[in-house]
Amino acid sequence: MSDEKRGAKLTRRELFRKTTRLVTAAVLGSCAGFAVFKSRTEATVWQIDPNICVQCGNCAKNCVLEPSAVKCVHAYAICGYCDLCSGYLRQNAQALDTAAHNRLCPTGAITRTFVEDPYFEYTIDETLCIACGKCVKACTAFGNGSLFLQVRHDRCLNCNECSIAQKCPSGAFRRVSAKTPYILKDEIVNRG
């Protein structure tokens, strides 16, 4: 009724709008359909492959969170429980003790506990760890490599594009299934 009143010009405009809307809906529908066809329902999360990681220290600097969602993780099963731990002590450490000037960790996040002679247990206080990777680098180079970096999923926001992954020089970041969200070193070693 109102269209008749306003004359033929508006009706033409209305027709154009209707056709374009239909075409747009079809294009959007097919685009979404194609994406759904290529989609997966399984959720994924970011994780570091410790076998590729070069412990450059970028994890500490590039996460959108401050401090980083990456933390040092300890695989106890492959730790040597050394008294002279290269991940715990500086290379030129004066003494085998817990004095700050002898410790490698800049935030003192590694706790050293006596187990039995001559073994010591090393645990990481994640509230202090900043993911600088210094202990990981030393442990991998001189020890068993039981310390390694992992994305912690209680902190990680699972960004669309991980900003650390963008800066990772070795390409160690990849998306893994949310059901198995960690790449643990003891599991890798045990598997052979």
Added chain:
Amino acid sequence: MTVRRFLLLAAALVILFVGTNQGFAIIRFPHPEFESGYVLPKTFTPPARAQVLEYIDVAVLVICLALASYFVIKKRARIGVFSLMIFSLLYFGFWRKGCVCPVGATQNIALVLFDPLYRIPFVVVAFFTIPLLFSLFFGRTFCAAVCPLGAMQDIFLLKPVKIPGWLSQALGMIPFAYLGFIILGVATGSGFFVCRFDPFVSFFRRSASLNRLLYSTAFLLSGVFIGRPYCRFLCPYSVLLRWMSRFSKWHVTITPDECVQCSLCKESCPFGLIQAPYADTSILPLKRETRRMLLLFILIPVLIAGGGFVGSRLNVPLSRINRTVLLAEQVARENTSKVFDTTLESETFRQSGKPERELFSEALALQAGFKRGGFILGCFLGLVLSLRLIELTIRKRRDRYEVDRAGCFSCGRCFASCPREQLLRKDKKGRVIVHEP
């Protein structure tokens, strides 16, 4: 004790000489056999976010969009829009920390089209498609009350200043260029630039580097005076929303029934999107308008070809957004002794043992890709520019004050300014009003 120390030293020397930097755990010191009954602690692995929560996010998105459309189209209530806006800011912004968002999901959709191996999460497809579908029916109600970025700017728009039309039109071309640029970035595997230049994500996460914080603060502060600067002059998703809204089935109207042409609403829109009635076509002689139109039609192929030419010529600087190209350039500079300082990336590359030739051929292929992509991007921008010029030339007959359907955020600020609306509202309260026709 001394034996262990000797062993450690020996191991260190071996490693230094071999010079490997492999991450593989090498058991240099055998796992001790404890006698004190020590139990091996288990490595603490906090689980990832439960998947069902992601589906709840989608449900919340749908409910919010439905509510926003109801408030804007049916209820015509700015207060409803505003309340929903605060909820969305809290939920999608501060609670979900701004991820997944439909603006960023555009990149994932682009990646599906360019990377056959990429498997997109279903939730991301939903987040991209649902707001566009709603816009196709109700206009940009997503921008009005659901997008946390829009909400942030809308809430802090306290002292709106008028931006001259020509400037607003010119800046309004940026989203098209930005959308083209991010698609080029995705197509060449260079990264997700929308996420990197997200305006408010550092507030949502309450954690950011100084640069990001300054960037966010600049947007927030300029948003106090300029209406929704990100939405109007940067948001790449707005390009798609504009298109949907332009042809939407229903759309927000300024007046609930008829327009009395009082022009009161014009001042109420802080985005300058209300268009005055236009009836008289004899202001400009028809001949002059036709000539201008003809000129534009000739200009279209020129602009497209010119854009394509410039775009393809810019391939080398453009390709520097890609890490592989940057690495190859650095390695080449080091090889020819143009630089003496190595970078972390080039050192890692040399340690990885990947042949240099492989890297260089990858970089060359990428540059060729940027040439094609730059050409397409340039053509696209030429086309967009010429279409915009044509749109500005055509004068549509309009018998009432109307919103610019494509640009309108459906925020509902104009409702209260309309005298017809005021009458209706007072009627609802049961007061008797003498209405002069």
